[in-house]
Amino acid sequence: MKHKKKLMIVVFLLLLMVAIFTSQAYAYVRNGPDGKWGASSAADLKYWKDSSVDSYGYGGRVDFGASQWNEVSSKVKLTNVTSGYVHIKVFAGDIKDTALADALNYKTNFWGNYIACWDCTYELSRIRINDPVISTYVLDYQYKALTHEFGHSLGLDHGDITPAVMVPGWNNYKVPQTDDKKGIKAIYGN
């Protein structure tokens, strides 16, 4: 009887170890810094387009890039607003560089000033569209660039597992792929 009990404990411990090992082996490993939006912000992220975005004609591509992340997690929702409190600001212009677009996130410090950071709880994000360069690429790459930048706004870093929209360069994917979705779920939940 005693032996049976011991055996059961050993089997239970072994099963527990196997469960822990496999869960770690298949756990998503996040690239880069571990910043993110607070839960209440992530569930209701408001993005705003500067007048430059529509004047350069990128309004539709920005809406496309933002909306792609709404399908990934029930904890993340992005909505376009034209006034009021804004989490993500989008501008279009001339970066004077060969990138298509870029992103930078911020938190506020003790004095209420915005401080740029990636490994913090975000309170503001800014996306810039580089018109002279992005306009020279195929439309699908332009859509991809905007999806990619909103991915940065949400806290995703560049990926190295393909296929993924967070891998830089044109790779025929303009919407979040499995690795991108795993990243968002790892940060914010399902």
Next chain:
Amino acid sequence: MVVINKNKKIITGLLIAVLLLGSVYYYLDQTIVNKIHTKAELPMYSQVEQLEEEADVIAIVTPTGNQKNHMEYDAQGLPLWYWTESELIVNKVFSGDVKENESIVIYEPYATGSNKVIGKLEIVPEYYTKMNNSENYIVFLKQHEDGPYMIIGRDQGKVALQESNKQSLGLISEFSDLHQKILAKYAVK
């Protein structure tokens, strides 16, 4: 008489304290630099030919140190449009409409601005390493419509020829394969 001496001491003490605090603030304001990287969507190149196809100029250049910092802020006072105009001397031309010993200007995608309260903010995008003055680089340049050039693909289109700049030389860079191919093709010419 005793009261006057006491007041004198207090005023002198206050002045010294203000001077000390001012000096400390000035020192920290000049020395603290908050560096931040922007994240971007950038075309990726694996072959030298891809860079060559896009380049208006391929040359060996040397930064002179003459630079102009440009920083524009948005309505919230946050950096929005920024770059550095850097002067380069062309040492050797592989292709393009520039001459040896000519001075050209490039837009570098980094700049320095105010960090609010204290110190400076330096924005350097990822995949870009600042160039060292007086060192030689092979660069693949695309001309901006304003006249100055831009380095194609940031660090992808820029390889340092000096051992001192290991990162840009490609020894620890993620673009090391591409840089080795560039060095093999151009550094020996």
